[in-house]
Amino acid sequence: MKILVPVKRVVDYNVKIRVKPDQTGVDLANVKMSMNPFCEIAVEEAVRLQEAGTATEVIAVSIGPAQSQETIRTALAMGADRGILIQTDAEVEPLAIAKLLKGVVEAESPDLVILGKQAIDGDNNQTGQMLAALMGWPQGTFASEIKPEAGHIGVTREIDGGLQTIKLNLPAIVTTDLRLNEPRYASLPNIMKAKKKPIDEKTPEDFGVDVTPQIEIIKVAEPPVREAGVKVETVEELVDKLKNEAGVLS
Amino acid sequence: MNTLVIAEHDNQTIADATKKALSAAIALGNDVHLLVAGENCADAVADAAKIDGVAKVLKADDAAFAKLLAEPLADLVVSLAESYSAIITAATTNGKNFMPRIAALLDMPQLSDITAVIDADTFERPIYAGNAIQTVKVSSAKKIMTVRATAFPIAGEGGSATIENLTSTGDKGISEYIGEELTVSDRPELTSAKIVISGGRGMQSGDNFTILESVADKLGAAVGASRAAVDAGFVPNDYQVGQTGKVVAPELYIAVGISGAIQHLAGMKDSKVIVAINKDEEAPIFQVADYGLVADLFNAVPELDSAL
Secondary structure, three states: OEEEEEOOEEEOOOOOOOEOOOOOOEOOOOOOEEEOHHHHHHHHHHHHHHHOOOOOEEEEEEEEOOOHHHHHHHHHHHOOOEEEEEEOOOOOOHHHHHHHHHHHHHHHOOOEEEEEOOOOOOOOOOHHHHHHHHHOOOEEEEEEEEEEEOOEEEEEEEEOOEEEEEEEEOOEEEEEOHHHOOOOOOOHHHHHHHOOOOEEEEOHHHHOOOOOOOEEEEEEEOOOOOOOOEEEOOHHHHHHHHHHOOOOOO | OEEEEEOOEOOOOEOHHHHHHHHHHHOOOOOEEEEEEEOOOHHHHHHHHOEOOEEEEEEEEOHHHOOOOHHHHHHHHHHHHHHEEEEEEEOOHHHHHHHHHHHHHOOOOEEEEEOEEEEOOEEEEEEHHHOEEEEEEEOOOOEEEEEOHHHOOOOOEOOOOEEEEOOOOOOOOOEEEEEEEEOOOOOOOHHHOOEEEEEOHHHOOOOOHHHHHHHHHHHOOEEEEOHHHHHOOOOOHHHEEOOOOEOOOOOEEEEEOOOOOHHHHOOOOOOOEEEEEEOOOOOHHHHOOOEEEEOOHHHHHHHHHHHO
């Protein structure tokens, strides 16, 4: 089984972002960037399937600026075999990302594509589902467990009331939720080895995909600030305030 | 052109999340049609017809739609799409699952999780876990959007919509429902509860959540958790409040043993009143709390329980 894992370079999970004073976007200058956490889970799952003998090859693909190469190297250090970088400095929307990935899928013919359920910058939660639609493949989103078998894959999904299990024909798309696995840290020898693994470089033009945004960003603003309230000394005082000041308890 | 809203329901009644998404749909100014797809969903259709502002209910009653799997549902919606300029649903796990599939089949961009309708083409939505709010304008022929239900009021009753029966578009059979393991609870659902009490890593174990459950039962509250508590295996993922879990905005949110990482705040900071109980007085949760109590939760929560 061949597995494709798209990965995205985003602002590191621990960074407190700042909105630019002119409201044109979020200030990304000199901010630490990392692989999107849900993409790490996707890479980990693919590598585990390879270690279990289920997957024969794991390919990491990223769409973004030249520095996305580092994100691919991280995936390679975790155990992916080779990388593909589709280089663009444009802000590419999920639908165009899905179209580019469709091009990669058609060229590579994977049996399974594992993606993060959402990137923590745009919080869109769209790309996997869109790729599934464009390919006419089934989708198993928000996966907490996957069981590939001959010709199909069982996916346990995190849904609002609990868990749902579905069975998908292969090839299929899976998007990862938090509990699917705990991604490994790449070891130093594996980081060194990853430097020698091949990364193929492409552009959106190679796939004939127009990446012009269809959504116009008018402005990006700070959310309304919530003022800190008061400290209470005792539980008794807390209950009194909730009843008589806030009026939320009767 | 009209607006189509895709309903979430349990075959009996239409979900509150859908009724809130309807308010966003009505704000676009066109006639609103509500699609109820399901199996044996006649009662839900009757409930849908009573919602104020719904002009027509589309009923698709077929085994193919029993579990709202994305593949057959997307094919159904695409078959209807021609007469709609906007297709909207609530950003529940179902909506997040099927909506982008519909958007891509129609070759349209999607706006996820909108929190405000500025005008018929302009919307607000949070990015970076709600640490920034984007105002966006969409000029595509169809607006495909999921709605953050907590940001909109619930649509009222008093409508009398016409009902149209749809022919099923069937199921291509590439996906199959196997089973569900749903959390059984007498407590209200997290996203619609008026009071929510959540525990974090400070709870130390899943067993300790019983002290929160006891308070929750006295208050008629739902029980939630931070991602840290879910990651530590204390409680299931469907308890999770935050950027990657559920977004709640109750009248009262009580955060117990939760430090207040930005990812958690993203899921609860629109609550009307926030209470934080934490023994670390430097915890960031106190910066958003209306009432903060610096105390050991294992003393404070039982005290709260007996004070109620």
